[in-house]
Amino acid sequence: MSSPESTSPALPSSEPSQRARVHAARSEWLLLVACALGLTALYFHRVPLTGEMFSERDSLHVYLPVFHYWREAVLAGRFPEWLTLDGFGQPYAGTLVVAPFHPSKLLYLLLSLDQAFNANILLCFPVALLGGYALTRLWEVPRPGAFLAGMAYAFSGYLVCITNNLCYLMAAATVPWALWASERQLRAPGPGRLLLAGALLALVLFAGDVQAFCVTYGLVVLLALSGPAVAQRSRLLAMLGVLGVGTLLAAPQLFSSVALMGTAEAGGRTLDIAQEFSLHPLRLLEPLLGPYLVFPEQVPEASRAVVIKLAPSGFASFWVSSIHLGVPVLLLAGAGAWRHRRSRTLWLWGSVWLLALGLSLGDALPLYGAAYAWVPPWRVFRYPSKLVPFLGLGVCFLAALGWKGVFQGEARRAFLRLAVTVVVGCLVLAAAERWGQAFTSGLLVPRWPEMPEDLRELLSSRFVIVCLVASAGAALCGGGMLQPRWSAGVLLVTQFVSSAVASEGLYELLTPEVLSTPPPFVEEILARPRVEERVPVRVASHYDVAGLTSKIEGLDPLQRRSLGSVQTLMPDTPGLWGLESAEVHLPGGSRRVRAIVKEVTPWFLVRAPLFSVAYSVHPVMEWKPLEAAGRKLVGADASLGAVMVEHPGVLPRVFLANARCVDSYETAMPLLEDTLVRSGRVALVECGAAGPGLATGDTSAVGGQVRVERYEAESLVFEVESPRDAVLVVNDAWFPGWTASVDGVEAPILPANVAVRAVPVKAGRHQVTMVYRDLPARWGLGVSALTFLGLLGMVVARGRRARSA
Template sequence: MLGGLSLVLPALFFFRATFTSDVFLAGDTLRAFYPMRAYWAERVSQGGFPDWFPYDGFGQSFPAIFISGVFHPTALLHLVLPLGVAVKLTVLVCFPVAFLGTVALLREWGVPRAGALFGALTFTFSGYLVCITNNPTYLLAASTVPAALWGVLRFVRRPSAARLAVGGGLLALVAFGGDAQAFAVTQALGVLVALTEPVTAPGTWGRRVGACLLLVATGGLLAAPQLLPAAALVMTGEPGARSLAEAQDFSLHPLRVGELLLGPFLTDPVGVRGIPELAVRKLIRTGAFTRAWVDSLYVGTPAFVLALAGVGASWRQRRTWVFVGAWLLLLALMLGSLLPVYGWVYQLLPPWRPFRYPEKLGSFLVLGLAVGAALGWRRCLGPGGNPRAVIVAGMAVAAFCAAVVLGESVGGLWTRGYVLPHWPDAPAAAIEGLSGNVVRMGGLATGLALLCAVLAWRPRLAAGLVVIQWAALSWENGPLYQVSPAEILETPPPLVERIRAASAPDEPVRVNLMVKGYGAPPLKGYEFKDRLSLGQVAVLAPDTSVFWGIESAASYLPGRSPRLGRLMNDPRRWAFELAPRLSTPFTVTRTRELTGGPPPGTRVVAVDPLFEATLLGHPDAPARVHLARPECVATADDAVKRMTAPEPAAPGTAIVECPEPLPVEAASGTGGVRVTRESPEHFTVDVEAAAPSVLVINDAYQPGWTATLDGAPVPILAANVAVRAVPVPAGRHSVVMRYRTPGLVPGVALGLLTLGALGAAMVVSARRGRRGARGAERGR
């Protein structure tokens, strides 16, 4: 029955996706997940492996970008299904995985079937998991966490080679989902779960610690193909947060903690299907962003009541307070910039620094409440339980929620006490909507809490809690997920055709974006977030241009070269001077920014009046690969100063960081090149140089590239701060460039060796088991 429910309930909950051709498209589903999966499928279907991703920020390592999830098994769906269908199925399959993993974990803890079903509903359809469909990378990891903790629990209770393989494999699957922080926290929670298990025999504690270490190491080794490339990137680049302030941009506002109990009272569930940007900016802004990470954290009032009752009924048990303390620590970390805790961890634990966005920990917060509610069910509503604790908790929660409703209805406690002081010019409609949300949700929470108390009074009726929990989650969280017409993905925007018409066929072309915000013009038949997605696609926001085979000089993914970031400090100069010098022949900007005409050296190629975007051309942008006269400097700082000097280097000159002087003659930089591209990671350049020169390749200067000149290794030098150059003597030569992600080969080797060792251990264990059984049989 539970297996069937794991398929039926998500299909019903996400009926707007299940029973239509619409696809998930909101947020980073469009900006990051679709482009990465589209690129993965293109390369793998051609028999290659996507080491290098050329479509973001002049190129970066694809496996080293942790969020690429290049090794996750759901990527295989893209080899047999259309892009939109494959992503939809990837998203939808996360919910049966979350459901069954939570059931298995709770059953391992002895929770009755009804309680396990309740806990699984709570986690699977919590506001966090429902709304993080706007970023499947984090959904894939979050949905696997309960199963991973189940694997940990099974192994530490009765270690075996098979259980080690399952537990380690599930931990690795969290990493392969693409969320490094979730992997680290899951490992830590696994250790916590293991060490809080009761010790039943002398000497068990030492074996328990050893089992924990073995399982954590196994999970890390199996995930090595993802972990080692990411570690190499951390050591050479700037993935994730570059400062504590940036790390905490998405922090949970304390006001939103109330959503766990009351519901998503800040949302507009019909128009925006989420928290409007203006409400974020005025009421709950905690960092540089003006949108919410997720639009709901609601776990259902019945879950809150049961979790509270479970704590009350088990307050004498030390393990209860260990779990409560861990949950409160996660909440403190999620509050980010509003408490010093995240800063302490950032300063004291250097491996934590690449992580960012404290709100990403929301999946663990709602999982903690789901587990707490299920354990409360076992403690209070199971055989020999204490239902009085549920009655008391239900009455207490109902009294609190009723006070919230009364305070807003009579005295405007919410709107007059908080909203208007923070948003004095709030429109009347916004005030009415925010007030109505609190009154309606508070009233519903009051009724649900009282109903919990009533049902607990008669334990035979406790199964009704499952029904009201499902109804509450469907009612409040169901409207908030977003699906959009697939045509948004399938129809090239007008600017694409103009770029192709103005570019050489079969040659890679790069476009820069100088648009800060994305509009949502009124379009009949499209919801707000549909129009927002259309606006991003229309201006070729990174990395949506992947769909049309156009590279982006702008950057969105975290593996961007830090050298490139140094050139982007002045956005206008980057867009109209520096990026064109690095072979970026097009820029998209807002039409309203060009009231005084196009900048010097540019021309208007096309205008999109609907989305108010103008495509500018840079006629003087050099070819992607060309010969240049070297101008040597000693360091990267010198290169930045020279590159950004008021008087730029002469045309045909490259600023090269030279370990020793390069020969220069009058004819240096002249000659011809012919490029043969076998793949983004492997191409050949036939050079005919009139004099000693440098061959400039206007792609990112990153570790992992190697070059040969006429078959002999040759150094790759940094040119114009951010791109690559190879010295070439006069005459005809062949330069071959190859790329391999640093750490990838050792990571794959470690993963395969670990897998082989586990397989061998399982075979040996099975043989010993059979021998033992035969010996016991002969003894009888």
């Protein structure tokens, strides 16, 4: 080697080649992004062609109303900390499923509500595709194989159907990127990579899915354990850093959610609730064949009957209508498993995959019940089907490794053997059903002996068709593999087409006019005079659109039901027009409020007026008992079979009452039916240390006057004039984080009437102020910001040192 003073010719600079590599990588990713966006536009072509928006299930019931609420608040100059439109109110940041800290919220400031919602959903698919691509490329999978793996994951039946529940879609789309960034940090630690990995892990939680966040953490641990033995120690240390930074960056969501654990009641409150939406064993052939137990083109009663009688799931519907993956990706995964069959890493990951599969089956196996009983943190989770995208991601990753083996020749024969097996097996299944009803009569009819013959024929023909389609797909893949020049293209095209054929028709759209056109019941409410214009009207609904059979020209049955849910004020659709829904639909709702509304009959016939519920919607069959209880009919819709009633004796949102001290809300529950309580003369207050001075024993009406000066989400101001000592009752949910002052002097906020707030006031004139501040979320934002800025500073300093060197 020459000394620095050597006169030998200098080596040519590597800068041009470095620039060329950067340019090539940039060009590659631009092409990939264009392809991912193009495939998404092609797959979801109905969205731009119809101008409609995603509308199924929680899209209308949760996300659109809450995102409208967030948008209006931010445009008015405040970041919402209190969410008023559900269950008497709840902390906004603690309502995890509405993704309060996710950056996708910026879309709702730039676009109209329906356009932003569509963009939010559609962007998840190229993100998922590119994440799968980037992850598998770390294992030197050829580009076409990595693209197929990402495409199979992005357009899997689960992701397509979970467009009805945005938070789980965003989380599933982010997981591959979080694993990609974590693996890069495990291989070559650095502050920049650490920041990126932690940020992407935090984004999984910010998407609104705590279970996906925890499972992804577990997968990062597995990644650390799966590396070379010589690098085990460094990978474990890097893993601790990644998980630690991810936790710190996710602090706003973690802090606010943990703070609710003593007050809210989310997750699997019982084992039965936790196991709702289990993956039924009858669906285990769906990844290969596609959905054969749902009929999107038929009347939905058929699918509903199948779920109830044959494959019970939560709320008489599947969590997702399809868990299809596709023939090509499964053949490649099988080839990958064959190629790596002696790998200890494969056996490790395979064991975890089987564990996740067992858990996803829920009540079909004792495994989920054992986890619920013996692992207390697991009780936070519910709905076993939410593990399905992790199963799909594992199959797609193995398929990418299989592609590598097949096109290098090591697993080519295994692929062809599997293709032949699938062709023959699917043909045998189709023939056995066509001529022997092996599937319907052998498996389904014994579970439902009274199955209508027309439904059995429908199930039979559906099963035969999906078997024949899968057989044709396997034959196409096998035949393509015999033509090396076309094999990659055949696999890619077959994968996309099979995904589209199986699941494209399973996402639901509806005209965005539903967001700007108040339904008749809402128009009736808004047209009626109110005592206090500043205070939103609180409503309730006991209508179930599952029984809706009326038709509207131009709408399919599923669209009709979505429209019906808006027309009948099902939670939380009233929030679209500034109304509040009394029911607790969101997971951050108070357990006290849940206790009040849980029992339907006492809630609607006795308790609702006590908590300022002015109107409620019911099926027409409930009108007679409602009329007998003194409810007044204010609207009816014959096409829906629904009536809207007005509740007599509705208490105002804010009023003065005498305090009657109780020990706990459990003690107060049976006392809510007391006439003195229902009339508002007495409030059941958990007095605590203030007891001796609060309960005077007086039961006559307090009288006095309460004037609402301000009634905003996080700030309430009242002018109160009371003839004697009393409590000011505010019929909104009691939660930690609210503070009160009377004439500028701090005052306690006590739980009253089980679930709402009371502030003691002395006789005379006073100004009472209530303010809500989500301190856990604010502290969490500080921790997250300090972590981000600290790591960013390390990245900048390291870059400067590298340039100076």
